[in-house]
Amino acid sequence: MNGPPPSPPASFPAFDVSKSEQSDALTIVGLTVTYRTRGREREVLQDVSFRIKRGESYGLVGESGCGKSTVAMATLRYLPRNGRVKAGRISIAGKEVHSLDAVALREMRANAISMVYQDPSRALNPSLTVARQVSEAFEASGATYDEALTRTAEMLRKVRIAEPERVMDSYPHQLSGGMQQRVVIAMALASQPALLILDEPTTGLDATVEAEVLDLVAQLREEFGTAVLFISHNLAVIGRMCERVGVLYAGKLVEEGATQDVFARPRHPYTVGLLRCLPTSDRSKDTDRLDTIAGSLPQPGSVTQGCIYAERCRLADDRCRREAPPPYRVKSQYGDQMSRCHYHERAMELPRVTALHASDDASDDAPSDVPDNARSAHDHSPVLRAENVSKTFHVPGATLRAVDDVSLELAKGETLGLVGESGSGKTTLAKLLLGLISPDAGSVIELDGARLPPRVTNRNDDQVKSLQIVFQNPDSALNRAHSVKRLIGRALSRLSSLHGPARDERLASLTQAVRLPDRYLTSRTRQLSGGLKQRVAIARAFAGDPRIVVCDEPTSALDVSVQAAILNLLADLQRDRGVSYVFISHDLHVVRYLSDRIAVLYVGRLLEIGPADAVFNGPHHPYTEALLSSVPTLDGHAGEPDETRDNSRTQRIRLSGELPSAASPPSGCVFHTRCPRKLGAICEQQDPPFTDAGDGHRIRCHIPVDELRVLQRRD
Known part of the structure; x- marks a missing residue:
């Protein structure tokens, strides 16, 4: 995060931070973000609002291109040059991010917020030892060089790295993917941040290493009281790690609530579709075809009327294409549940895709040109x-x-x-x-x-x-x-x-x-x-x-x-x-x-x-x-x-x-x-x-x- 921070947007509204926002690790209200491409501004996030309490873990899910990482970049105030916050507000531990000057923003990034990226090898400098990279994180928080080295060894032990002194002398390429990810987490937690953002941190990891990393995050979150924004397309990981979950679709938050409520009884057809896509322990290719979601994400800013999910939804009717659904809120077993669907009470009735029309981003199933004598199950030879x-x-x-x-x-x-x-x-x-x-x-x-x-x-x-x-x-x-x-x-x-x-x-x-x-x-x-x-x-x-x-x-x-x-x-x-x-x-x-x-x-x-x-x-x-x-x-x-x-x-x-x-x-x-x-x-x-x-x-x-x-x- 080098270089001068971007200037706050001129249209950014002034507001008074409420007591509830001061007690939250992260508050996002009405966030709208645009990217300027080919001379035109396109909205990639539209009126997104959610909050994460101190010590809480919040999951953000959705397909690639839905805007999950843009939420993280806007929170860090690190959008690319062609991106800007058009409307809304973001506050971390009661401080409004876009009102901070360069010095205050640098201090917040060093002490109040940390991020762990998907690929640890790209987050680590291949020419520096682990000791040098982790100790820099402590030095940024005010520690002396000797203090930073001592605390580096302690933090590496906390992230379950055996023989930390040996690892400190190693370069990133000498470590496994799981070890690299634990080093990155150690760097992120060096400042004991109020908010930790995890952007697909376990995608490339084995089941055992993934479980160790998730256990580690849960343990350190409990120890430091750190709030977590967990971005992932792995719904099972979100189910394990997060108390609440938000579902993003084409830049809009279409469903939100307690994870157990959303995953047990989803109230938006998109959430239902995502959950039905998952292979589970009792399904196999021979007995059960996986559900898919027809169509593809709309281009940012292309849907100007009605529900943004209408073109892919098998419950959609004329009302859906004409009227944008408001955020309907209902009481569920573990708290309030929000859904932007006119027919949220019928979301679970979403018709399943059958083998006759099971396609996602293409046309209907095409007949194969393979002769009948080639269509046979394996004959064990x-x-x-x-x-x-x-x-x-x-x-x-x-x-x-x-x-x-x-x-x-x-x-x-x-x-x-x-x-x-x-x-x-x-x-x-x-x-x-x-x-x-x-x-x-x-x-x-x-x-x-x-x-x-x-x-x-x-x-x-x-x-x-x-x-x-x-x-x-x-x-x-x-x-x-x-x-x-x-x-x-x-x-x-x-x-x-x-x-x-x-x-x-x-x-x-x-x-x-x-x-x-x-x-x-x-x-x-x-x-x-x-x-x-x-x-x-x-x-x-x-x-x-x-x-x-x-x-x-x-x-x-x-x-x-x-x-x-x-x-x-x-x-x-x-x-x-x-x-x-x-x-x-x-x-x-x-x-x-x-x-x-x-x-x-x-x-x-x-x-x-x-x-x-x-x-x-x-x-x-x-x-x-x-x-x-x-x-x-x-x-x-x-x-x-x-x-x-x-x-x-x-x-x-x-x-x-x-x-x-x-x-x-x-x-x-x-x-x-x-x-x-x-x-x-x-x-x-x-x-x-x-x-x-x-x-x-x-x-x-x-x-x-x-x-x-x-x-x-x-x-």
Whole structure:
């Protein structure tokens, strides 16, 4: 936040701070923010009002582009040059933000408010040690250099960093993502701020690290009495962390109330739609199609009459398109609930999207051009087999065993989910299957029973086309300079059998299959939303009729509405084309929804593999048990009446210590250094064999399966 602060807007209204506002950590009243683009001002926030009490946690949810981060930037008075506060007021701990001069504003940013961003690696200076960066935060609050170093070590202990002195001497790139995020939180809490803003702080983290970070925020919030504004598209995280929640849509707050009220009985169709998009523990691709929200966000300032959600709402009528709904307020179980919907009492009656018209930002489902004989469920014959696959990296001073003796099979039309913490070897294993890196000697990878050359450069055209990948971030995989038509067309050009009209026909069928409207074919990827970019990436991967597609975190950066549409699309393409997936994700709800079988990796070792229901329902390996216990959930069926909700909760299992290094993995059972169910010396000395839990479910643990079943039922 360098440079002079922007001047207060000339039109900013004067007001007297009330006693209630003085007792609030944050008060926002009637906030309207505009961005000037192409010579025209567009309202990105319209009349937004909410308040956060001292020590309270408030969640702000909505799709990308709804204005969540703009609220944070306006609160910090750090809008970009083309942005301005057109109307409204913001006060922090009783002080009006836009009335402060440069010195007072700098002091407020240093002492009263802190922010934690989504990507910790971008918030940390790669050229400075952790000690220097964290101590600067204390020095900004008036501490001497020596005092700052002492308090830095203390704060790193508070954020559960073991050996803080060692970490202080480290540079950011030497730390894991979870460690980096804890360092950023330590910096944010150095001043014991009245308000902490968290903008998607756990998006890229594993389930266990995410749970640790959330536990940490809750603990420190209680200790320091800090209020929290939690911005996230992960509704389960909001449900766990926040007492109250506000739902933003196209710059307007369309619903607000106690989190338990809003999530149990939402009163706005948009909130109902968001909750129904979520994959839950009792849903799978074979039994239940995810709901989606049709259409897309309107352009800022484009809706001048009626309800801003009317064009996407299946309850909307002429009144909705004619009259903008006021904020209706009702008494709910845990407090007042506000909804900007004329029919808020009927919001729960919102018709569900059916398989006949389940699309989000495209046209209705297009019929596939795939012949009927291709539409078959997986027949259990292995299309891909990996046996005793290992990968060792040799780096200066160390030998890293990233994948260690992994064997698995993938059937035709099947999805195998790969789960485990960052550094467990998931992506390395995927690259080995694709031939992007070579495995160690003795590793065997077969396609349809024929051995694959280790490197993709030595595979023939049919083998290359048979295995494709969809990356987590389509921006890094798609050339921004090319049109959508050229990106997909280049993939089709590798098919020697397709020329001229045949290729155009195939291009059209692909875009229909991924529900990408023709109007986007001439667009550059920079002009597309995240969901549309991922559709382009999927169409390109399917251009050569692949047998197997590796999906590496394909939905982690997407909103829940776009995620639901992509998951439905992957399920449809699998059903229509008989393709198999290797699906990598940190989100275990997503993995369970899409996967037929699950493989659990830890420090390169396969600890458990089996049918998805068996792995999730137990008995499971103690590591799997810890992963599952770390996942935040919206209990039962979000968006359904209370009587259908299952309020059971799994006790959170906290794993001690960090993931061991692949350069020096533990002896015996690789998990014994963190295992809460460790038996003793046998775990330290002997590598456990796989034991059969039935129906192809295998667990690598010294504890007998029946005993694991009893222990896990008891807990």
